[in-house]
Amino acid sequence: MDIGLAIRRTRKSVGLTQDKVATLAGVSRQAVVLLEQGGGLMSTLAKVGPQIGFRIIGLANGDNPAAQVQAARRRRKMTQQDAAFRAGVSVPTMRAVERGTASMAALTSVLTVLSPKAREAIPAQAHWQVKRDVRFTPPEVVEWVLASFGPIALDPAGDPRCFVPAERVLTQADDGLATLWSGRMAFVNPPFSDLTRWIGRCCDAWDRQEVEMIVGLFPARTETTTFRERVFGIADVLLMPRRLSFYDEHRTKMAPAPFALMVCVWGAERDRVLDFAARTGALVLWATDGAKTKVGGLDCGMEPLCAA
Known part of the structure; x- marks a missing residue:
């Protein structure tokens, strides 16, 4: 696997420049360039990968290369010493790979041993350019959201043709990933080809209290590091x-x-979540104590996955 080329392809597929990725990831442009040449550090990949949706498949489940390497090695019943010997690296280097602190060159050597057929997830095209990424929320879902959570103040991944009656709509030109959100509630049905960045943007908006409540409709990718x-x-x-x-x-x-x-719902009172679950037949996994108190919602302790 040419991991540098794979990173470059993935970045281009989501329509981002090296400068933009560097800004989003909090690294230098040179660090991004180095990654795309197959060099640099795994710690840089850990920052850049989520911004472009980069994932290695054919290794082990997940989107964290260090954890995937460890899982793949254990699945093959190999010790770190065995894997290091076969990859031609030292045991300390092998340990560093599994901690995510090694060089990209070391990661490449280890991948060659643990999964010669490992590759990047098929690059999705830029999220506003592919017809398959135009997935308007079904009208009945919009009705459920309105009935349970109230009026929608913001649609940050909006399209004037969709069914969401938001007070403020951010379109492609507005770039909801970069523009400040505002209002009581944001409803987010993002382009699924750029899912990691959009879920991350929801988390950032909640952490910064840009809105009081966020309701997001996403593929159930519960295995990802972001989730x-x-x-x-x-x-x-x-x-x-x-x-x-x-x-x-x-x-x-x-x-x-x-x-x-x-x-996924950030900041809603328990009764509203239960009402939505009753309308849809969804199963609920509650937030932990204190996670929802920023906006004055009711504290919800962790409970077993339960039918509501």
């Missing part, structure tokens, strides 16, 4: 019971989505 570290336990997560049929750019109903969906 596990920034969504789980912080937002209430509702797992939808059935696949939804989105609408295309002509407002024509499409075939049911080939993936499960979840609704």
Whole structure:
């Protein structure tokens, strides 16, 4: 796997320049250039990867290369010493790879041993350029959101042709990933090809209190680092019971989505979440104590996954 070339392809597929990625990731442009040449550090990849949606597949589940390497090694019942010997690196270097502190060159050597066929996830095209990414929220979902959570102040991933009656709509030109959000509630049904960055943007908006409540409709990618570290336990997560049929750019109903969906809610009172669950038949995974107190919502302790 030419990991540098893979990173470059993924960046270009989401329409970002090296300068923009550097700004989003908080690294220098030279660090991004070095990554795309197959050099640099895994710690830089950990910052850049989520900004462009870069994932390695064919190794182990997840989107954290260090954790994937460790899981793949253990699955193959190899010790760190065995893996290091086969990869031609030292044992301390192998340990550094599994901590995410090694060089990209070391990661490449280890990947060659653990998964010769590892590759990047198929690059998605820029999120506003592909018809398959025009998935308007079904009208019934919009009705459920309005009934349970109230008026929608902001649609940061909006399109004037969609069914969402938001007071403020941010379109492609407005760039909801970079523009400041505002209002009581934001409803987010983002381009799924850029899912990692959009979920991260929701988390950032909540952390910065740009809005009082966020309701996001996403594919149920619960294995990702972003979900596990920034969504789980912080937002209430509702797992939808059935696949939804989105609408295309002509407002024509499409075939049911080939993936499960979840609704993530930041900042809503418990009764509102329960009302939405009752309307949809969703299963609820509650946020932990204190996660929702920023906006005055009711404290919700962690409970078992339960039918609402």
